[in-house]
Amino acid sequence: MLNIQYEHTTQPKQKPDESSLGFGKYYTDHMFLMEHTEGVGWHDARIVPYQPIALDPAAMVLHYAMESFEGMKAYRLPDGSIQLFRPEKNAERMQNTNRRMCLPELPTEDFVQAVKALVQMDADWVPHAQGTSLYIRPFVIATEPHLGVRMAQTHKFIIICSPVGAYYSTGIDPVKIFVEDEYTRACPGGTGFTKCGGNYAASLISQVKAHELGYEQTLWLDGVSHRYVEEVGSMNCFFKIDGTIYTAPCTGTVLPGVTRMSCIELLKRWGFSVCEQPLAIADVMKASRDGKLEEVFGTGTAAVISPVGELRYENEIAKINEGKIGAVTQRLYDTITGIQWGTLPDDMGWTTPV
Numbered sequence: 001m002l003n004i005q006y007e008h009t010t011q012p013k014q015k016p017d018e019s020s021l022g023f024g025k026y027y028t029d030h031m032f033l034m035e036h037t038e039g040v041g042w043h044d045a046r047i048v049p050y051q052p053i054a055l056d057p058a059a060m061v062l063h064y065a066m067e068s069f070e071g072m073k074a075y076r077l078p079d080g081s082i083q084l085f086r087p088e089k090n091a092e093r094m095q096n097t098n099r100r101m102c103l104p105e106l107p108t109e110d111f112v113q114a115v116k117a118l119v120q121m122d123a124d125w126v127p128h129a130q131g132t133s134l135y136i137r138p139f140v141i142a143t144e145p146h147l148g149v150r151m152a153q154t155h156k157f158i159i160i161c162s163p164v165g166a167y168y169s170t171g172i173d174p175v176k177i178f179v180e181d182e183y184t185r186a187c188p189g190g191t192g193f194t195k196c197g198g199n200y201a202a203s204l205i206s207q208v209k210a211h212e213l214g215y216e217q218t219l220w221l222d223g224v225s226h227r228y229v230e231e232v233g234s235m236n237c238f239f240k241i242d243g244t245i246y247t248a249p250c251t252g253t254v255l256p257g258v259t260r261m262s263c264i265e266l267l268k269r270w271g272f273s274v275c276e277q278p279l280a281i282a283d284v285m286k287a288s289r290d291g292k293l294e295e296v297f298g299t300g301t302a303a304v305i306s307p308v309g310e311l312r313y314e315n316e317i318a319k320i321n322e323g324k325i326g327a328v329t330q331r332l333y334d335t336i337t338g339i340q341w342g343t344l345p346d347d348m349g350w351t352t353p354v
């Protein structure tokens with residue numbers, strides 16, 4: 001159990017208009033901080049006014065990208081209370097990331113306690129408008145000033161929060177996705193399964209390319225053969241082909257998404273056949289030509305459930321469900337968001353009150 005010190009802001013900020021939050025533009029009044037020192041462990045847990053952090057220019061995170069992060073949300077319920085969605089899954093994923101990145105791990109109960117404490121402190125910042133939530137961004141950085149490449153001796157764990165609306169400007173309208181066949185996001189043995197900044201930095205070049213071609217996001221193929229679908233820039237990806245639902249297996253190159261895992265559990269409960277196995281992009285495009293590509297959707301904490309209306313692979317375009325959201329995508333969206341915002345009973349046991 002953490003012993004958290006509290007320092008309240010003396011200058012609370014004005015809250016933004018809930019109808020135009022967008023994603024990741026505003027930050028709450030407070031932040032959580034904790035230090036890690038080799039040989040001592042985690043110490044000095046505190047919540048302080050939101051402020052810039054001082055870092056030595058030689059801090060290892062700035063040179064060798066020694067960092068990890070998480071993404072989760074707090075939701076306002078109809079009765080005014082606040083809840084989290086499977087926060088222990090984010091804690092476990094950060095442990096897996098940190099192990100791979102040689103960063104110090106945090107016990108699940110400390111991670112969840114810190115998140116809850118900050119959300120309680122900034123409870124007024126959890127928005128009320130439909131489709132809005134408080135996005136929570138926990139992260140670990142290596143702070144030791146050192147230019148040799150090795151594990152760092154000092155780190156910080158920080159949590160910041162941002163009231164958000166939809167991740168995509170299109171909201172729940174289908175997004176258009178460009179299938180990347182030149183660049184690679186992840187390879188076996190690499191960091192594809194982790195939530196580390198480097199994965200996202202290396203993906204930007206493809207996002208720029210996709211934008212130039214009029215597409216919102218990139219669908220990554222496997223890094224070895226460039227034949228099998230893996231994931232989209234900020235979400236996992238599902239394909240419904242002739243009644244069966246496919247998604248890439250989590251065998252090291254795909255992010256194990258909390259929303260992904262929740263969708264699979266719901267789909268199985270509803271009696272769908274869900275195949276977590278390699279799916280060739282050639283088979284996706286053939287299914288489209290044969291009229292069997294019924295639905296494509298992405299899942300993620302930020303993106304929630306996002307229907308995909310169009311895929312472009314090489315020079316071929318697959319239009320999905322006439323560019324409209326499909327029935328399974330809609331059912332998943334309604335169920336997951338209903339549980340998250342407390343308008344449906346949580347019979348999966350996924351929510352945690354704050």
Ligand code: COI
Pocket residue numbers: 070071072200234235300301302303
């Ligand atoms: C999330 O869905 O929480 C993410 O971290 C995706 C993206 C905003 C990086």
